[in-house]
Amino acid sequence: MSLPSSLTLGSLRVDTPVVLAPMAGITNAAYRRLCAEQGAGLYVCEMITSRGLVEGDQHTRDMLVFDELETTRSVQLYGTDPVYVGKAAEILCAEYGVAHIDLNFGCPVPKVTRKGGGGALPWKRGLLGRILEHAVAAAAPYDVPVTMKTRKGIDEDHLTYLDAGRIAQEAGAAAIALHGRTVAQAYSGEADWGAIGELAASVDIPVLGNGDIWEAADAVRMVEQTGAAGVVVGRGCLGRPWLFRDLAAAFGGEEVKTLPTLGEVAAMMRRHAELLCQHMGEERGCKEFRKHVSWYLKGFAAGGEMRRSLGLVDSLAALDALLADLDVDEPFPASELGAPRGRQGSPRSKVVLPEGWLDETDGLGCVLTEDADAGSGG
Numbered sequence: 440m441s442l443p444s445s446l447t448l449g450s451l452r453v454d455t456p457v458v459l460a461p462m463a464g465i466t467n468a469a470y471r472r473l474c475a476e477q478g479a480g481l482y483v484c485e486m487i488t489s490r491g492l493v494e495g496d497q498h499t500r501d502m503l504v505f506d507e508l509e510t511t512r513s514v515q516l517y518g519t520d521p522v523y524v525g526k527a528a529e530i531l532c533a534e535y536g537v538a539h540i541d542l543n544f545g546c547p548v549p550k551v552t553r554k555g556g557g558g559a560l561p562w563k564r565g566l567l568g569r570i571l572e573h574a575v576a577a578a579a580p581y582d583v584p585v586t587m588k589t590r591k592g593i594d595e596d597h598l599t600y601l602d603a604g605r606i607a608q609e610a611g612a613a614a615i616a617l618h619g620r621t622v623a624q625a626y627s628g629e630a631d632w633g634a635i636g637e638l639a640a641s642v643d644i645p646v647l648g649n650g651d652i653w654e655a656a657d658a659v660r661m662v663e664q665t666g667a668a669g670v671v672v673g674r675g676c677l678g679r680p681w682l683f684r685d686l687a688a689a690f691g692g693e694e695v696k697t698l699p700t701l702g703e704v705a706a707m708m709r710r711h712a713e714l715l716c717q718h719m720g721e722e723r724g725c726k727e728f729r730k731h732v733s734w735y736l737k738g739f740a741a742g743g744e745m746r747r748s749l750g751l752v753d754s755l756a757a758l759d760a761l762l763a764d765l766d767v768d769e770p771f772p773a774s775e776l777g778a779p780r781g782r783q784g785s786p787r788s789k790v791v792l793p794e795g796w797l798d799e800t801d802g803l804g805c806v807l808t809e810d811a812d813a814g815s816g817g
């Protein structure tokens with residue numbers, strides 16, 4: 440099978456079939472720019488809520504920041520009310536000039552599933568279709584493709600992905616991304632690429648495969664095994680934005696495995712911090728940067744004191760002073776290659792759902808209360 444060299448989402452063409460997974464608290468304008476500097480792809484903004492956007496919530500508006508070089512604006516939207524989602528899609532197209540809207544139907548966070556949102560929603564097939572239709576109709580006059588991102592289902596006894604694929608296609612979605620885990624699994628265990636293959640075989644729209652891509656070779660293997668049109672990469676690029684260089688090369692038919700020395704990693708850390716500070720100001724930018732330190736240094740010998748100090752960094756000057764003490768020649772730790780990173784956690788014994796949620800599968804009569812700030816995504 441020949442590898443896809445690009446990705447087509449409706450009117451949008453992405454030069455390499457690689458999507459940065461939306462990750463709350465991570466995929467802000469600075470991080471998207473940092474990754475885009477490495478290679479082509481579609482770089483999706485953190486999730487924002489439809490209600491927050493429609494009601495003019497300041498926090499939501501503040502998240503809709505784009506880098507000056509970000510020519511393809513891509514945003515993930517959360518919502519449970521078709522009317523709100525439609526209005527939010529319209530705002531994103533008309534006021535923010537987005538080129539792609541992704542809808543979140545995969546979030547496993549109890550605060551979200553308790554209200555029937557995120558990964559709980561596809562159980563209500565009628566409601567899912569209605570939300571997609573409203574988003575697609577609102578975005579159509581702007582020629583903006585709408586995609587959905589989902590999981591296999593609520594748990595192994597309540598799978599929804601094949602229905603979701605059919606519904607997405609019927610509603611006019613441009614693609615469906617599948618994270619090969621159930622909500623109950625959260626981030627534990629292994630992603631089921633077999634389900635991605637099954638979905639790809641059952642729909643005509645592009646399927647994007649997601650889950651457990653740690654190296655470019657994994658992405659190639661996933662596409663070869665599943666027939667997916669492209670991949671969505673999340674945790675694998677935490678502290679490793681150069682993975683997008685390797686991914687772009689891989690889909691261009693070249694095998695590249697970037698193995699930066701600690702000095703090169705330090706330069707990437709500096710660039711990341713600098714971009715965060717440009718977008719958020721130095722104080723907040725440095726604070727945001729702290730959460731990335733352990734991912735960048737994973738597997739390197741840098742000692743506890745150095746890690747602690749970097750985890751408290753409060754200015755670019757302080758960062759420079761600390762980075763200057765690193766052993767620039769230390770080679771990249773080979774033990775980290777192919778190894779999981781980021782959250783993994785354990786499976787949930789029970790997914791929190793609205794009362795009686797599983798009793799019927801349509802949901803068009805449901806009145807769901809939607810937070811303006813749905814929180815941590817996923």
Ligand SMILES: Cc1cc2nc3c(=O)[nH]c(=O)nc-3n(C[C@H](O)[C@H](O)[C@H](O)COP(=O)(O)O)c2cc1C
Binds near residue numbers: 462544588649652672
């Ligand atoms: C910190 C973090 C935040 C996330 N936030 C979101 C989100 O807002 N929306 C979403 O659809 N998925 C979110 N996810 C899930 C990822 O997009 C992705 O589906 C998941 O991590 C599996 O892919 P991976 O194995 O490549 O990490 C999040 C994941 C992480 C680790």
